[in-house]
Amino acid sequence: MLKHTVIAVTFGTFAMTSAALAQAPDFSTVDANQDSLLTIEELASVGVPITEETFSAADTNQDGTLDKDEYSAIEL
Secondary structure, three states, X not given: OHHHHHHHHHHHHHHHXXXXXXXXXXXXXXXXXXXXXXXXXXXXXXXXXXXXXXXXXXXXXXXXXXXXXXHHOOOO
């Protein structure tokens, strides 16, 4: 019985984590200083799982920040 409970709890935790990661936070939620640009630090502070490589690739104008269009193009 205990083995089944552990498996069920583990699966439930995985399912909740996957659902949370599948839906990225709203741009305005991430934009802590409300400058309409996102830094990698702002993304990390709200738990958005993004690597520097992904951030750099999304930063199409290479200004070190993501605007709303660049952020919405990221597949997290």
